Amino acid sequence: GEPSEKPTPPKIARKKIDVVAEYEKSKSKRKENANLVVIGHVDAGKSTLMGRLLYDSGVVDERTIQKYKQEAEKIGKSSFALAWVLDQTGEERTRGVTIDIAVNAFETEKGRFTILDAPGHRDFIPNMIAGAAQADFAVLVIDSSPGEFEAGFNIRGQTKEHALLVRSMGVQRIIVAVNKLDLLHWDQDRFDEIRQQMTQFLTTAGFQSKNMSFIPCSGLTGDNIVRKPKEGLVPWYSGPTLIEELETAKPVAKAIEKALRMTITDVYRGGVTNPVTISGRIEVGNVQVGDTIIAVPGDERATVKGIEVDNEAAEWAVAGNNVQLHLAGIEMDHLKIGDVVCHTDSPLVPLREFEAKILAFESLTPMMIDIHRGRLNASGRITKLVATLDKGNGTITKKKPRHIGPGSLAMINILVTGAPLPLEKGSKIVLRADGLTVAAGVVE
Ligand code: GDP
Numbered sequence: 095g096e097p098s099e100k101p102t103p104p105k106i107a108r109k110k111i112d113v114v115a116e117y118e119k120s121k122s123k124r125k126e127n128a129n130l131v132v133i134g135h136v137d138a139g140k141s142t143l144m145g146r147l148l149y150d151s152g153v154v155d156e157r158t159i160q161k162y163k164q165e166a167e168k169i170g171k172s173s174f175a176l177a178w179v180l181d182q183t184g185e186e187r188t189r190g191v192t193i194d195i196a197v198n199a200f201e202t203e204k205g206r207f208t209i210l211d212a213p214g215h216r217d218f219i220p221n222m223i224a225g226a227a228q229a230d231f232a233v234l235v236i237d238s239s240p241g242e243f244e245a246g247f248n249i250r251g252q253t254k255e256h257a258l259l260v261r262s263m264g265v266q267r268i269i270v271a272v273n274k275l276d277l278l279h280w281d282q283d284r285f286d287e288i289r290q291q292m293t294q295f296l297t298t299a300g301f302q303s304k305n306m307s308f309i310p311c312s313g314l315t316g317d318n319i320v321r322k323p324k325e326g327l328v329p330w331y332s333g334p335t336l337i338e339e340l341e342t343a344k345p346v347a348k349a350i351e352k353a354l355r356m357t358i359t360d361v362y363r364g365g366v367t368n369p370v371t372i373s374g375r376i377e378v379g380n381v382q383v384g385d386t387i388i389a390v391p392g393d394e395r396a397t398v399k400g401i402e403v404d405n406e407a408a409e410w411a412v413a414g415n416n417v418q419l420h421l422a423g424i425e426m427d428h429l430k431i432g433d434v435v436c437h438t439d440s441p442l443v444p445l446r447e448f449e450a451k452i453l454a455f456e457s458l459t460p461m462m463i464d465i466h467r468g469r470l471n472a473s474g475r476i477t478k479l480v481a482t483l484d485k486g487n488g489t490i491t492k493k494k495p496r497h498i499g500p501g502s503l504a505m506i507n508i509l510v511t512g513a514p515l516p517l518e519k520g521s522k523i524v525l526r527a528d529g530l531t532v533a534a535g536v537v538e
Pocket of ligand 1: 135140
């Protein structure tokens with residue numbers, strides 16, 4: 095054929111499964127997976143709390159934790175043992191879920207959870223954005239000790255910045271862990287004060303009150319994480335533990351019948367029988383063995399040879415699943431982290447110019463920017479400031495503003511001037527300029 099013609103990938107028997115119907119049938123049997131991102135000011139106790147969650151839910155065995163305790167005591171930091179749990183499971187994590195966002199999974203009787211997190215990483219914000227784009231919930235960890243909540247909550251603190259970021263990336267549900275209350279003898283007044291201030295702030299950030307919850311807890315002692323506090327310790331609180339709250343907070347329903355979209359988080363060789371494997375989370379739609387796919391902005395086709403959902407072989411997968419796809423008929427170098435997997439008959443057509451609803455972190459004018467979508471980015475320009483919007487109800491507060499101030503919600507026009515980016519309506523984007531995150535939001 096013509097040199098420009100793409101080779102046809104091999105045909106693999108396709109069972110023509112009605113995936114939507116199969117999914118409905120399997121619902122009661124399969125545990126639904128929810129992704130969560132952990133956010134909060136430095137030293138709020140994110141690693142400790144997550145280590146506690148993994149330890150008390152039985153992911154980490156007793157021998158490992160004892161080894162960490164001894165090592166931590168040797169350096170005089172016994173409390174570090176829990177935080178190390180995250181790193182350990184990080185190393186041992188199976189290939190495939192993702193490479194640059196630390197991933198840990200745990201199960202309870204009622205649910206399956208994947209923690210997308212990178213606490214301790216120096217370059218935390220880009221990691222967090224990548225995590226937030228895939229998250230169903232955010233767990234916001236707050237250090238309740240005197241002065242510390244206030245430090246995280248001031249202009250430079252990360253409490254506000256992180257909460258705004260996850261909200262502008264589309265996360266609707268936030269669980270606030272009011273942490274380190276062991277240091278304050280479980281002071282109810284302090285808990286109420288933090289809850290009141292945070293409710294006010296989260297409301298202006300665009301969270302609905304029914305989607306916020308507050309748990310008084312201590313990651314260090316484990317009270318109200320997986321286990322209830324001893325009787326009498328927190329007499330004023332009879333609400334759920336953190337894990338109970340996670341179990342009841344169902345992820346937002348996914349559009350499993352729509353056109354397939356999955357952003358690649360990893361590409362690797364799966365061995366002799368599976369020369370090329372990609373992994374990621376299906377954002378929209380469904381896929382089955384035998385389907386022909388492309389990874390936009392690339393245009394090479396491939397056949398799905400095999401599927402794994404949560405590391406178990408499957409014939410199909412739907413939105414919300416973390417999957418690995420084994421591919422035939424494509425070379426590894428035609429697949430990039432950040433590419434969007436689509437069916438060949440309903441591919442994403444990258445937008446060049448579009449409107450976006452964004453939250454500004456810095457002052458915005460018509461200016462040069464870098465547009466980030468997951469792990470991909472391209473240069474671009476803000477061409478027009480369309481309007482500023484009310485954060486509560488989204489109505490227009492000012493048309494054609496001269497500039498958009500930090501903290502404002504706005505509609506702007508963006509032109510991609512660099513390489514094509516896989517952007518369409520609903521894509522989550524982050525805008526950066528001079529190494530700073532200046533805005534984040536969603537393509538309209
Ligand atoms: P991160 O930076 O948010 O990941 O915070 P870490 O988990 O590394 O914790 C920072 C410090 O706070 C460490 O010294 C922890 O031992 C301590 N810490 C974390 N959680 C608690 C808690 O619930 N109570 C107390 N008393 N200390 C805690």
